[in-house]
Amino acid sequence: MPIEQVDTPSEIPYIQILDQDGNVDEELEPQIPSSDLVDLYRTMVKSRKFDERRMKLQRQGRIGTFAPSHGQEAAQLGSIYATRDDDWFVQSYRELTANLWRGLEVEDDLLYAAGYEHGMELTGEENQTPIAIPIASQTCHATGIAWASKLKGNDRVTITYFGDGSTSEGDFHEAMNFAGVFETPTVFLCQNNQWAISVPRERQTASDTLAQKAHAYGMPGIQVDGNDILGVYHATKRAVDRARAGDGPTMIEAITYRMNVHTTADDPTKYRDEEDVEPWRERDPIDRFRTYLLEKDVLDEGDHDTIEEEVTEEIAEAVETFEDKAEELGDPEDMFDFAYSDEPPYLAQQREEFTDYWDRHDVWGDHHG
Amino acid sequence: MCGVITMAKATQLTQDVETSEMTMVEAICEAHDQELARDDRVMIMGEDVGWDGGIFRATDGLVETYGEDRVVDTPLAETGIIGTAVGLAINGMRPVPELQFSGFSYQAFHQIESHLARFRKRTQGGMNVPVTIRMPYGAGVRALEHHSESRETYWIHTPGLTVVIPRSPQQTWAYLKASIRSEDPVVFLEPKALYRKFREPVPEEDVDTDQLPDIGPAQVLEEGEDVTVVAFGHMLYRTRQAVAELEEEHDISATVIDLPTVSPLDSETIVDSVEDTGRCVVVQEAHRTLGIASEISARIMDEAVLHLEAPVKRVTAPDVQTPLLAREQAYMPDVPRIKEGIVETVDF
Structure with a gap:
């Protein structure tokens, strides 16, 4: 008997709409209203500024350890922007930018980072889950949440965030497998930031891509330039629309880079060189988006400065509010x-x-x- | 085999209901059936729970009635089962996952410890995860390795979980229904050695929640003067036999306390009794170190040490890996060992 070949999907589409030089693929360019473009830009800037500010607060001992989003703003924002407000957002612990878009108050983030669970008070009405620290564990919740939406007959989609390291965990595979079997409306958004603390992407898996793992579970896998907010939005919108139409889950691998520490307890100089990081500075997601907005005349340099000043002021006020709230929460009972x-x-x-x-x-x- | 009875002790029922004689495993199936019919949010999930009816038949025939969306054969993956159950509960369902044997629950341990038990706390009371995880546990059915452990301490040691271990068909019916309706996550450990050991009349009809037991309180099954004997699940069955024989043979009068809820532990009932009897024996199937018997002993030391006439006796398995089936009867406390423990305590 001759050996036959079994056909399985192997092609992974790679999407990039806005490259690092500011060139736009006009055919794929999403039509996003100007006011939203400005809001998105403002959120990215606020996320970056807040990461800088909370790093200082941590170094001063005013808050505990946290995981910065620096470098991953487009991967988070392009994707969360592709969801509806009543879609479920199931986060890991590095999703500051997505959280800000969903309405997280800066003072609540600080409250949580300072050790008060009150910063994560949720009722379920918010359509999101709190921070989940055990790697990939939240992906199973996302499948379950999406499954419940399907059983209840509503059209809400669930998007969940995780990293490249997560794809080595059993939870990720079980979540993907259940999602495939039960055709749940889940979007698995992997932020491949190349590092799981000190372990590089190539030590996590011998797979050529992370996205191809989707094929093992009977769902499409897509790769996207994670520092291109337009590309991430486009890829996620496709996945969200597909899920909402009842056609099941999708996995997206957003290729990005962790520009800063894993958490404030980490020292990357122990395991990576500055020259590894340098090329990614030129791919900065905020710079790239600003170039696009300036080209489109959605923004001018003055607007940019105003936004920076405004978010810096908002953060400063939130730090005070946080400290007042923490003061009120002194009683350990x-x-x-x-x-x-x-x-x-x-x-x-x-x-x-x-x-x-x-x-x-x-x-x-x-x-x- | 229908009858109208009152079963106040095991179930807290005060109203008369239609019953039929059932084994524990049939009572589980009946409770499932009633809760599925009562509440659209309830769903059964697990390995082989659908068309096979569960490997012990605890979900027999339910998929035919309620369909594959509510009685779900899942992929073979404990983390996936419990992890998705957490998500289902977050989004409004009341999942009742079955893990085939407690010995495989460790593959879902982090989902239970890190998420199920912490979610309400983490969200400051905003999000409950009302999941009832059923798992057969314990030795005595001549099974393979990993099929015979009593590891309730793992779950008792996780704040936020409720751990229920029923002793009889009636109690199983009542507590499973109460657990499914509870807002707290429950680990429901079923002593599989009792699955088909005996029958009791079990209600064939649904009842309101006020007819179901409060989860938590211990139950005093017999009142006696000489010694307080505490047990639960399979060991309660053996303990009652031991107590009956001792009364006959040695005229020992024992108070027998059942712990249908091993966590949160109702130590008050135990301490009250020990203040009267001055002596206490705790029987558990699990090995000795850090078992619930140790905690009960400590609480008696806290609250009633001056009433004690003898050390608190722990009748347990030895602190070794649960042996295979050839040794399981020697490993578990048996009736003579329980009797010896009680006599030793009374004669101290």
């Missing part, structure tokens, strides 16, 4: 809240025991209400 829907008697007893101790010793000083 709320660690007992929400453990169970009804507090069991032994836990009520422990609440009393610990608050009594904290009161007697005034360990929390003026913060303790």
Whole structure:
């Protein structure tokens, strides 16, 4: 018997609309209203400025560890902009830019980073999940959330974010597999930023692309220039429309770069050289988008300066609001809240025991209400 | 085999209902059926739960009635099952996933520990994840490696989880229904050695939530003067046999307390009893170190040490890897060992 070849999909489309020199593929150029273009630009700038500001706050000890978005603003914003406000947004922990677009208040982000869960108070009405730290674990939730939308008969899509490292985790494969089997309206948005802390992309997998993993689960995989906001928007919009039409999930690999540390606890000089990073500076997603907006006359240099000043001022105000809120939240007793829907008697007893101790010793000083 | 009875002890039922004689596994199936009929948000999911009816038949016939969207055969992947159940619950469903054996739950451990148990806390009370994970646990059915463990401590040690271990068909029916309706995530551990051990009348009709037990309180099954004996699940079955024999043979009068909810633990009921009897024996199938018996012992030390006439006795399995089937009966506390523990404590 001759050996036959089994046909499987192997082609992965690669999309780029706006290249790093500012050239635009006019055929694919999305028609985004000017006011949205300005809002998107403002959000990118705010994200970058806030990353810089919170880095300083962390170095001053005013907040704890966090993971900056620096360099990945277009990958996050182009994709979240392609969703509807009532679509579900299931994040990892590096999605500041997408969160800002979804309405996250800067002071709440700081509150969370300073160790107060209050910064992530959610009711479900927001159509988003909180930060998920165990790598890729949230992708399973995204499949489940999308599955529920399908069962309930609504047309909401779920988009989930994760990184190149996540594609090595079992959770990612199980989430993709369930999504394929149950044809859930899920968009898997992989931000391939080339680094999982110190481990480079080529050490995660021998696959030529991350996107091709989609084929194993019976869904399309797309690669896109992750620093091209127009390309990311175009690719995600296709995937979102497909999901909304009931045609199932898609995986998108947005190729980008982690320009800064993994988190503030990380020192990249231990494992990568400045010359690795340098080419990516020329591909900066914000610079590229600004060039596009200036060319299109949506923005002029004066507007750019005004936006920078405005977001810097907004962030400064939010830092003050955050510090006031943190001050008000001094009492540690709320660690007992929400453990169970009804507090069991032994836990009520422990609440009393610990608050009594904290009161007697005034360990929390003026913060303790 | 229908009858009208009152089963206040196991179920908190005060109204009369139509019943039929069921095994524990039939009671699980009946509870599923009633909850699926009652609430559109309830869905069963897991490996072989659909057309096969579950490997133990706990979901037998349900897919025919409720369809493949509500009784879902999933891919063979525990992380995927629990992880998607978390997502389904976030978006308004009430999933009841089955893991085929508790020995395979570790492949979903991080989804349970890191997400299921933490979600309400993380969102400051905004998002509940009402998932009831059912898993057969424990030894005694001559199964393979990984099919016989009692590892309830893993779940008890995770704040935010409710851990239920029923002792009988009636109690299983009542607590499974109450768990599915609970806003808290529940790990529902089924003592599979009791799956077909005996029958009891189990309600064939749905009841309102106020007719179902509160999850949490311990249940005093027998009142006695000499010693307090605490057990749950399969060991409760053996313990009652041991207590009955001791009453007959040695005239020992024991209070027997069942813990249908091992977490949150109702230590108050136990401590109240120990204040009267001065002696306590806890029987658990799990190995000794850091088992629930250790916690009960510690709480008695906290609350009732001056009432004690004897050390708190832990009748448990040894601290070794759960052996294969040739040794499982020697490993688990059996009736003579439970009796010896009680006598030793009474004679101390």
